[in-house]
Amino acid sequence: MILTVTLNTALDLTYGVPELVPHASHRVSEMSERPGGKGLNVARVLSALGHRTVVTGFAGGATGAVLRELLADLSPQEPTDPGTGSPDTPHAPEPGTAPSATAPSATAPAPAPAPVTDALVTVAGNTRRTIAVVDRATGDTTQLNEPGPLVTADEWAALLGRYEELLAGADAVALCGSLPPGIHVGAYAELVRSARTAGVPVLLDTSGEPLRRGIAARPDLIKPNADELAQLTGSREPMRATRDARRRGAHGVIASLGPDGMLAVTPDGIWQAAPPARVPGNPTGAGDSAVAGLLSGLVEGLSWPDRLRRAVALSTATVLSPTAGDFDRAAYEELLPRVGIEEHAPAAR
Amino acid sequence: MILTVTLNTALDLTYGVPELVPHASHRVSEMSERPGGKGLNVARVLSALGHRTVVTGFAGGATGAVLRELLADLSPQEPTDPGTGSPDTPHAPEPGTAPSATAPSATAPAPAPAPVTDALVTVAGNTRRTIAVVDRATGDTTQLNEPGPLVTADEWAALLGRYEELLAGADAVALCGSLPPGIHVGAYAELVRSARTAGVPVLLDTSGEPLRRGIAARPDLIKPNADELAQLTGSREPMRATRDARRRGAHGVIASLGPDGMLAVTPDGIWQAAPPARVPGNPTGAGDSAVAGLLSGLVEGLSWPDRLRRAVALSTATVLSPTAGDFDRAAYEELLPRVGIEEHAPAAR
Numbered sequence: 241m242i243l244t245v246t247l248n249t250a251l252d253l254t255y256g257v258p259e260l261v262p263h264a265s266h267r268v269s270e271m272s273e274r275p276g277g278k279g280l281n282v283a284r285v286l287s288a289l290g291h292r293t294v295v296t297g298f299a300g301g302a303t304g305a306v307l308r309e310l311l312a313d314l315s316p317q318e319p320t321d322p323g324t325g326s327p328d329t330p331h332a333p334e335p336g337t338a339p340s341a342t343a344p345s346a347t348a349p350a351p352a353p354a355p356v357t358d359a360l361v362t363v364a365g366n367t368r369r370t371i372a373v374v375d376r377a378t379g380d381t382t383q384l385n386e387p388g389p390l391v392t393a394d395e396w397a398a399l400l401g402r403y404e405e406l407l408a409g410a411d412a413v414a415l416c417g418s419l420p421p422g423i424h425v426g427a428y429a430e431l432v433r434s435a436r437t438a439g440v441p442v443l444l445d446t447s448g449e450p451l452r453r454g455i456a457a458r459p460d461l462i463k464p465n466a467d468e469l470a471q472l473t474g475s476r477e478p479m480r481a482t483r484d485a486r487r488r489g490a491h492g493v494i495a496s497l498g499p500d501g502m503l504a505v506t507p508d509g510i511w512q513a514a515p516p517a518r519v520p521g522n523p524t525g526a527g528d529s530a531v532a533g534l535l536s537g538l539v540e541g542l543s544w545p546d547r548l549r550r551a552v553a554l555s556t557a558t559v560l561s562p563t564a565g566d567f568d569r570a571a572y573e574e575l576l577p578r579v580g581i582e583e584h585a586p587a588a589r
Numbered sequence: 590m591i592l593t594v595t596l597n598t599a600l601d602l603t604y605g606v607p608e609l610v611p612h613a614s615h616r617v618s619e620m621s622e623r624p625g626g627k628g629l630n631v632a633r634v635l636s637a638l639g640h641r642t643v644v645t646g647f648a649g650g651a652t653g654a655v656l657r658e659l660l661a662d663l664s665p666q667e668p669t670d671p672g673t674g675s676p677d678t679p680h681a682p683e684p685g686t687a688p689s690a691t692a693p694s695a696t697a698p699a700p701a702p703a704p705v706t707d708a709l710v711t712v713a714g715n716t717r718r719t720i721a722v723v724d725r726a727t728g729d730t731t732q733l734n735e736p737g738p739l740v741t742a743d744e745w746a747a748l749l750g751r752y753e754e755l756l757a758g759a760d761a762v763a764l765c766g767s768l769p770p771g772i773h774v775g776a777y778a779e780l781v782r783s784a785r786t787a788g789v790p791v792l793l794d795t796s797g798e799p800l801r802r803g804i805a806a807r808p809d810l811i812k813p814n815a816d817e818l819a820q821l822t823g824s825r826e827p828m829r830a831t832r833d834a835r836r837r838g839a840h841g842v843i844a845s846l847g848p849d850g851m852l853a854v855t856p857d858g859i860w861q862a863a864p865p866a867r868v869p870g871n872p873t874g875a876g877d878s879a880v881a882g883l884l885s886g887l888v889e890g891l892s893w894p895d896r897l898r899r900a901v902a903l904s905t906a907t908v909l910s911p912t913a914g915d916f917d918r919a920a921y922e923e924l925l926p927r928v929g930i931e932e933h934a935p936a937a938r
Contacts, residue, residue, distance in 0.1 A: 265731075268736060269736075271735055302652075371733075375611075375612075380611070382612055382615075384604055386620055
């Protein structure tokens with residue numbers, strides 16, 4: 241099982257309007273609602289890749305209830321592969337990071353979706369909404385993000401208890417996104433340390449001060465984009481910034497370079513991975529798909545080049561998808577063998 | 590009791606942002622949630638004026654549940670004036686349009702709030718949200734309105750039944766706002782005819798084709814603004830357009846002229862009412878406050894000039910209020926005696 245943690249989950253609303261004009265009134269012509277927050281997006285992609293996933297974090301109020309209903313709808317009604325365990329026993333321990341016999345390889349088509357289990361902690365506050373207003377003419381998106389509920393000390397303690405229990409059955413864990421009000425800035429550092437103590441590989445995907453503090457707790461992986469790296473290290477030169485991020489404590493740093501692919505600086509080597517071509521589309525969720533690719537590759541025991549191929553193909557197929565945050569499976573399968581991998585000479589390490 | 594009908598209720602969200610920039614991402618710094626749709630706004634003002642009000646229309650889904658919770662919070666926990674009846678017997682018949690002994694006069698300060706009773710019909714669809722994005726720097730508002738739930742024929746039949754029951758106890762009824770998907774364009778005409786048959790004075794406040802059809806059913810009052818009048822009659826000349834609207838079937842037409850006040854063309858005479866000065870502020874909800882002023886004045890048996898004074902003072906005090914849709918009570922009381930009324934010579938009728 242792969243665990244994802246989303247401390248600031250969101251009910252993601254998408255509004256289609258002909259054109260967003262400030263200070264005018266708009267009738268929303270199309271709308272959709274889905275469970276959001278980075279860790280929930282990662283779980284959705286992991287499920288599509290056939291990986292059983294458990295999501296934790298916080299949800300509360302009327303929007304939290306809607307989010308949980310939509311999350312329940314994500315899971316197949318019947319487990320599609322009994323070999324990966326039934327959805328009602330998500331906490332059963334599984335062997336460390338050993339490759340799963342039933343999980344997909346880097347090159348085979350992905351299997352039917354696996355369950356996503358809701359292990360969110362209920363809070364008194366209201367889960368935030370995010371609103372993406374999409375100009376139908378241009379496809380451009382204007383984003384409005386509520387701040388999220390104020391989480392109390394007792395609710396944070398409940399999350400820590402739930403997290404410890406879930407780590408016992410996890411092959412890997414992803415810690416994702418922003419912190420809601422009330423959560424201390426060292427929260428991710430605390431969660432990284434628990435995962436390290438439990439021997440569960442941990443990927444941290446956040447930004448700003450929570451990232452800076454979290455890195456110092458020595459996560460296995462971080463996946464910053466160019467802006468997050470620059471904010472952390474002060475450098476916009478990818479190799480310099482990525483190596484600097486590693487020196488700050490992250491064992492492996494996968495820098496996402498947008499349409500140019502990814503740069504991986506790891507204890508095992510340095511690789512650059514690039515899609516066969518730049519593609520047009522909406523980059524929303526591409527980073528979350530990359531996290532799903534890296535984490536699924538890790539628990540399957542894939543080599544670094546195969547993990548990077550999968551991450552780049554998934555994020556490129558997400559940009560190509562007409563629905564923000566979903567990936568285009570046919571594009572993914574077509575792209576996977578065509579991702580270019582370049583290994584840097586050992587001297588460059 | 591005054592009845593308001595809101596077929597397309599809404600959960601009104603207000604988001605404060607430093608500045609709305611198309612195609613950028615915004616963190617919402619302040620937010621508020623309240624029950625909305627024109628008839629609910631009218632009820633809120635009637636309640637503040639001490640008039641017991643019953644609201645009907647449609648509500649459904651998770652947003653409908655939140656709307657109803659917020660609506661319940663509007664009502665005082667204990668009836669503040671036993672003379673106006675207890676909130677659990679809102680359907681008790683009351684005498685026609687006789688002035689209520691306990692209701693406020695046009696010039697006395699308004700009493701404590703009266704209850705607002707929820708008689709909404711539950712639908713399977715989700716009540717819409719509206720989002721007002723307020724630029725904190727300028728106060729300018731960008732509006733995003735979801736279309737509303739698809740209402741079925743059975744749900745419409747249930748509303749008609751509920752409405753007939755409620756009319757039996759109503760001193761007046763306001764029919765307010767847009768139609769949700771699935772409701773036929775002659776819906777308001779049908780509701781106007783039922784009110785006329787029941788002998789209950791009916792005010793229709795809508796626009797476009799539903800207004801055109803509704804007027805033909807001969808409502809007692811309509812309250813169009815300049816745009817709605819122009820759309821209906823093709824004329825932007827207030828006197829001509831207002832008289833034309835009357836000829837189409839409305840017994841009385843109160844044209845709202847924005848900061849210039851109101852023009853009333855009625856069977857009893859023609860009046861123009863204007864606030865003492867133009868005021869700065871947010872006009873959201875000013876029209877709903879005017880409806881509340883007109884309707885409360887009607888059930889209290891006030892003269893036309895006193896009804897118009899109240900409507901103009903309430904809508905001006907709504908523009909002045911820092912919270913969109915609320916009215917500033919001190920400003921209302923100060924403005925009331927200062928509204929200018931000019932009666933047009935009988936020849937002008």
